[in-house]
Amino acid sequence: MPLGPAGLLIMLTREIASLTDCRQGYLVRINEQGIADNGRNGVLQSPGRWPEGAIALGYWHQVPVAVVVEQGSESWPPARDWLGRLDEPSFALVSTALQVARWARDHRFCGRCGTAMKRRRGEFAMECPECGHRSYPRISPCIITLVTHGRELLLARSPRFPSGRFSTLAGFIEPGESAEEAVRREVFEEVGVCVGRISYFRSQSWPMPHSFMMGYYAEASSRELEIDGVEIEAADWFLPEQLPGLPPSYSISRHLIDNFLHSTAGFQG
Numbered sequence: 001m002p003l004g005p006a007g008l009l010i011m012l013t014r015e016i017a018s019l020t021d022c023r024q025g026y027l028v029r030i031n032e033q034g035i036a037d038n039g040r041n042g043v044l045q046s047p048g049r050w051p052e053g054a055i056a057l058g059y060w061h062q063v064p065v066a067v068v069v070e071q072g073s074e075s076w077p078p079a080r081d082w083l084g085r086l087d088e089p090s091f092a093l094v095s096t097a098l099q100v101a102r103w104a105r106d107h108r109f110c111g112r113c114g115t116a117m118k119r120r121r122g123e124f125a126m127e128c129p130e131c132g133h134r135s136y137p138r139i140s141p142c143i144i145t146l147v148t149h150g151r152e153l154l155l156a157r158s159p160r161f162p163s164g165r166f167s168t169l170a171g172f173i174e175p176g177e178s179a180e181e182a183v184r185r186e187v188f189e190e191v192g193v194c195v196g197r198i199s200y201f202r203s204q205s206w207p208m209p210h211s212f213m214m215g216y217y218a219e220a221s222s223r224e225l226e227i228d229g230v231e232i233e234a235a236d237w238f239l240p241e242q243l244p245g246l247p248p249s250y251s252i253s254r255h256l257i258d259n260f261l262h263s264t265a266g267f268q269g
């Protein structure tokens, strides 16, 4: 069995070229409200023949798996709820299903000439039969960064957060920009702090709707905060002993924070 970066078994393998003519296997059912429960608190419907419009995603434990978008208004649990309670391999499956489903829905017509697009066999690609333009699932790279100063963590809250929660800073990478440049720009724009050394941590796919979060640590070279008041409504330096409410455990934001706390524990300065 293939192993992932953290040594975890990879349950989802993505050999979609081999699934071109496959019409059966597991199925993930999605609608505008959320993702269907299989009756056993999971998202995988028992293996069977796939309905019209199902899109193969890969193999789940060597069994083909597809996603289908349904029109009904049944109130299935929201995707965000699922992401909050799934284990890491299932998170990858749901993340893939959500992003592929959105791509298929949002690229039905050519963005260049308006002709109806056709799916290319064996890959996640839509092609315009008129002008040849191709569209692939959109992935939007973002940086997410924990700014530190000695043992202190710079955490901020957005007006969208639940009451009392603070988190790391994040933002989209702009065209033409490197991830490291985006870290420096976002931190300065949002809280007015300059950062010195930057180091890469790890990444996480975040399918709400198609972000790719690249996690970094950034060491502050200035401490004074100047909050933008729009994306950020409050920010402060926190000691490990005096942390506010933190983001949920499955988020890369929380992984950045927990890993920093773990690595500085025992270095009481």
Ligand SMILES: [Zn+2]
Pocket: 110, 111, 112, 113, 114, 115, 128, 129, 130, 131, 132, 133
């Ligand atoms: Zn076209």
